[in-house]
Amino acid sequence: MSIPFELPAEDRALSPYTGYTRAHVEAVADGLLGAAWRWATPEGALLDLPGRPSGSGVRSDGLEGYARTFLAAGFRVAGADGKDPHGWLERYARGLTAGTRTPGQDDAESWPLILDHHVQGQPMVESASVALGLMLTRPWLWDRLDEDVQDRAETWLRGAITHTPAPNNWYLFPFMVASFLESVGRGDSATARSMERALDLMETWYRGDGWYADGDGRAFDHYNGWALHLYPMLHAHLAGDQALAERFGPRLREHLEGFSLMFGGDGAPLHYGRSLSYRFAASAAVGIGAVTGRTPLSPGASRRLISGNLRYFLDRGALTPDGLLSLGWHGPHDATLQHYSGPASPYWASKGFVALLAGDDHPLWTATEEPAPSEGPDRVVALPAPGLLVQSTRDDGIVRLHNHGSDHVRPHEGEFAEQADAHYGRQAYSTHTGPTSLTNVADNHLSVEVGGVTSVRRRIHPLGAGHGDGWGWAASWHRPVFVSGPPMVPGLRVESVTVARGHHELRVHRVVGAPHGARLTLTGWATDALRSELVGVHGWSERDTVRAPQGTAFEPWVTVPRLSAQAEGTAVFVALASLSAEERATPLAEAVAEVACADGGVTVRWADGHETVVRFEPLSVQGADGSS
Structure with a gap:
């Protein structure tokens, strides 16, 4: 777009990327x-x-x-x-x-x-x-x-x-x-x-x-x-x-x-x-x-x-x-x-x-x-102190932030949900997408629905983060909070782990204490201009796409991929998500060769031979190289 005041001529010799001096x-x-x-x-x-x-x-x-x-x-x-x-x-x-x-x-x-x-x-x-x-x-x-x-x-x-x-x-x-x-x-x-x-x-x-x-x-x-x-x-x-x-x-x-x-x-x-x-x-x-x-x-x-x-x-x-x-x-x-x-x-x-x-x-x-x-090369960097995981991919220039430690709830405040916080409560953010408005479906969010009321994520409790060669992880837990009716369900909690590799995001959630009749939804990236994919690989039973007509700061109108399933008691749900600028020849679901859930943990064998093991009691995440 045109700039309403005069700038000097670009200098592409000194500044080959921006032209700015x-x-x-x-x-x-x-x-x-x-x-x-x-x-x-x-x-x-x-x-x-x-x-x-x-x-x-x-x-x-x-x-x-x-x-x-x-x-x-x-x-x-x-x-x-x-x-x-x-x-x-x-x-x-x-x-x-x-x-x-x-x-x-x-x-x-x-x-x-x-x-x-x-x-x-x-x-x-x-x-x-x-x-x-x-x-x-x-x-x-x-x-x-x-x-x-x-x-x-x-x-x-x-x-x-x-x-x-x-x-x-x-x-x-x-x-x-x-x-x-x-x-x-x-x-x-x-x-x-x-x-x-x-x-x-x-x-x-x-x-x-x-x-x-x-x-x-x-x-x-x-x-x-x-x-x-x-x-x-x-x-x-x-x-x-x-x-x-x-x-x-x-x-x-x-x-x-x-x-x-x-x-x-x-x-x-x-x-x-x-x-x-x-x-x-x-x-x-x-x-x-x-x-x-x-x-x-x-x-x-x-x-x-x-x-x-x-x-x-x-x-x-x-x-x-x-x-x-x-x-x-x-x-x-x-x-x-x-x-x-x-x-x-x-x-x-x-x-x-x-x-x-x-x-x-x-x-x-x-x-x-x-x-x-x-x-530079694709990178995944874990920041354990703030509970953040940063994932960048060179071919499309997209940087993604997986949030497992930052919220905007002050210590003296109880967990209540008069209104969700789209700027902190979502599980992922990027340089190319923005969160959806509070009046539309929430992107990058795991919600527990009880009695027709959906939960929000307020106070985030980090469980750890780390990275190895070309991959990284971060984990947290939260108590689902509800905007009407009882603010919480006793004993209900969600433990979440994100594992990032290249363009792929393995999203593992363990729901503990889900009451009879509870329903889970998981959403992905909100965009219509980029390629946003979300595939259930364990536990999820339904898949659809939801409209967010109020759009984001990047686009006036977007869609959001969504997974859903019934839940009761303790159960593990595994999904694969991605955000990219280009159509990829290999479908996202083919990035994972096998998923096995046993003994309170999840083992994921990737199509390229890499293995990721997530355990919850106690929490640990390991890659094939032994790093965690």
Whole structure:
């Protein structure tokens, strides 16, 4: 699709995969800023972008427009060593002056006050972007402000330190505010406590394999890259905090070992988790890794991911004809959004511009582009700490994520199903498909139907994950939860194992305690543009295809393959699934030569001679090579 602002000519010699260079990234930042500033208030304190308001209201949305675009301007100007050919910083200085003049007032320019997250929390989120923008541009903006404006700005920012964040990555917002205040000589015991508190929490949230939980639960998603790794490493980089860099840098490197595989061959990030309208912020961890040197990736591979991720969305209609980022994925898509999503929310995509902190002569921009990890040989990588299994196939560039450990249920919450969570509850996600809407049939989902009511998957209990040569597995269990009638059936649980090999996904489920009359359904990938197959190889009795007319973020209308069977007591069900871009000569069912279920386990002999053995008591998964 056409882009509503001018970009430089492609450079296919330096960037054979995307054609994009550093100049393209700068031009996109400038184009987005120019489009957004057309909607500024007279003095520039609020950018009131068009669209339906978020749950926080239009004034908070206007601050969001200012703060999140300031982040893009900060990376743009700081990366150019202060060069500001479009005069962005003059506008942000004027807006800061106006917004902090009488905070909390109902006039054309005043910023809302920062209060507790459950009262009026969104301004706390935006305070981090304001603070980071000021920190990035200090010599050219902050240092030139009148002292009374600096004092007013500090007073407003300190609201983030004196109020309570949400119990997750929000603690990094006062952390960044404190980081900025200390950097300009305005630190004190309160800023020190705020930073120490956030860093202490980060230790409790770290689970291993380079992954943090987003709070005290088990939410593992894109917030790892664009918040939990990004903010501490940015602070360490900008403040010259070598001790913190040594503490958090190895975790970022380890995170990128697995996360770098989570971009498709077309540049798409995994469509998984919340806040997906932030789009190319997904490459923020790759960018900060390259800027700080805390990355396992070569400069050419890093740029391939950053540029590919950016171009993916620009080429697929993420911008409106006016040059604004729409609320959605490719284009507008309501099902992708959360209640906190407002017209300016997508501009957290500005975090993708962190790569601009690497200057013109940095290897990130001078090295020749290299293939992304998903463009290499087929791979299966297990991440036991978050309970994730990543599967990529080179010929179609599709990356699949099998979720056996990440949910969005906080520790204090009981398991209830007033509404399912399509962003976490499904068993698989990909770079080329999205979950179906909550009003349509759920894709990649095992459901137990009791009394005509179907179950959802809420809290996920990981059982393990591992990989061998060319294959991998992950397992979990959950209690089926019902949306009406009794929320649970006593003793009912589902144990699930996914084994990935090439394009194939072996899905093994053991249902325990199914009451008389229970019925099971298992669905596959939701798509009409790609080839989605689901074949029952043990226990399943019926097979059909279901329509999902509300579509996904990728397609306006999709179908979903489905298996079904009756169940009672304890029983094992085995299916084979696949998602691919091409018609395959060999039917999916022929990929498995034999399935034997005995002694509480399943032995699968594949057509190529490989053998997979799944046992449930205790759980173990083994391949023919003995790996598990």
